[in-house]
Amino acid sequence: MQNHNMSDIIEAYLKKVLNRQEQIEIRRNEIAALFDCVPSQINYVINTRFTIQHGYLVESKRGGGGYIRIIKVQLLDESEFLDTMIEIIGESISQKDSQSIVTKLFEDQLITRREAKLILIAIDKSYYTMDNKAEKNMRARLMKSFLTNLKYEDPNEYGGE
Structure with missing residues (x-):
């Protein structure tokens, strides 16, 4: 301690x-x-x-x-930050590193508290029954998908105006 x-x-x-x-x-x-x-x-x-x-x-x-x-790190804009995160994730990422990214996204107000909670649930290792390598690969694909979605968010999606 x-x-x-x-x-x-x-x-x-x-x-x-x-x-x-x-x-x-x-x-x-x-x-x-x-x-x-x-x-x-x-x-x-x-x-x-x-x-x-x-x-x-x-x-x-x-x-x-x-x-x-x-x-x-001084990123010029939100898109550059998201691109950097996607690049860093690569093909595999641990739960701890994913949690750090989600925390940073929340702190920088790129996602809401609710979105952060949902992402943290989706990347929680207790939901994966595969081996460690496959788990990290699946988490990387999910994280990159979340980040890409943030980057190209469509305001008309899900009933927005």
């Missing part, structure tokens, strides 16, 4: 810095020292909470002068 709380603290710190600027460069060891944790804890936070699904791009350079750069 300590690691979970530390992850939340590190994430909050990095997001606070990112709220003031579009990108940051950090040194893993320096941040680990700041929070008195192991460097792998920093990797964990970055790899799980600063993904493209969460609206961040991460670049890194290894070696003595190495750094990790976290950039807030």
